[in-house]
Each structure stands twice: as C-alpha cells, then as structure tokens.
Amino acid sequence: MAVRRVVPNLRSDAVQESREFYGLLGFEEVMNHGWIMTLASPSAPSAQVSVMARDKTAPVTPDLSVEVDDVDAAYAVMRDSGAEIVHPLRDEEWGVRRFFVRDPGGRVVNVLGHR
Template structure:
C-alpha cells in the first residue's frame, strides 16, 4: 500500500468557506470540488499534490477529519490500522461521492480520513476525479 497524497482539512462555516476560496485564490489556488459541505482548492499546475479542503461538517461521519490521506489500497490500509489497535472513528465504507474511506485517530489525537477512489469497472472507464 502506498500513500498518494495528503490534504489538510480546515473546519469552517459556509461564509468562511467562501472567504477562504477567495483568499487562497490570491495565492493561485482554484476550486476543484464543491459538494456544498466541502470545497477543495488546488494548484492548477500540480492539482494532485497541492490541495486544501474546507468543510462545514462531514456529510456522513461523526466528525470533521483534520487531514485526508489518499492511498492506493484503502482495504489494506484499513486491515493494517485495525491490526495495530488504533482507534477507528468511522468504519470503512463506500460513500456516494465516489470514495471508499474510514477515519482513524492518530497518536497525536488527530482524526485522519483514509480514502481511495472508486474505479469504474471496464478497461475503458475513466478514473474517478480526486476528492477527499
């Protein structure tokens, strides 16, 4: 299993989300995802590496995670975390917006959203878009 990217998550209000998008736009970030409760901004030249997300809440989980880590095999990551005895904050599940994820508490007490993107079946299917 390999980590693919790390995205900081910032809890905010709806007004704060809009103001953050405007502010980070001054630094060259562009909106790449907006689900209403979460907005992700990214660099237009390195979107897979340079991202930040702003959340008013989490649609299905009990808490807003502090950071999101995309991995290439979320099931293997989940098995490793379970075996380690770390606290699972939100169990592994498929979300309607195209990710498979779980939340775990790290040793410093931060909640980590560990995720992988659903890949449609078939050799010609496009890759799912990036989203926390």
C-alpha cells in the first residue's frame, strides 16, 4: 500500500470566502462539490487544502484525507489493528472508495482511493 497524497480538511461555513483567502496565497480551485472544495497550487499541484462545510455522507467532518493506492488493504490494516473505524468502508457517488478512522490524537482521517 502506498500513499498518493495527503490533504488537510478545514471545517468552515465560509467556503467561498476561504477560496478567496487561499487564492491570495496562489491556490486555485480544482474541485468543488458544494459541500467540499479542494484548492491546489498551480506550480505544485500536490500542495492542496480542502475546505468543508460538512461531510455529505459521514457523521463527522474529517480532519485529514489520505489517498492510498489500495483502500481495501488500508481498511484491513486499520481494522485488524483495532483502530476505531468512524465511518465504514464504502463507495461514494463522487467516485471514491473510503472509510474514516480515528488517530491516537483523536483526529478523524478520511482514507480514500479513487475508483
């Protein structure tokens, strides 16, 4: 299993204002589903930040997203370790397979893979 990217998720009700703010630092919108927006640096596309008003299908808003090449393997590792699964492994309508797990510090991590 390999990590493809890591993106901080900022919980905010000021999504559009955040786009403008981070735009001042050079970020540009690369994805917007209405409830989550991802901004990236045009010169370094892996430098990203997401702003979320809420999560569309999960009971909590994750603090961090980690994209992996094999989300099923990641799920098995986390489940077998005894880590708290906060949101079950599932396919989402926007083209990702994901689950949420709580880290030792209490943060919620969205572990995902694109289909």
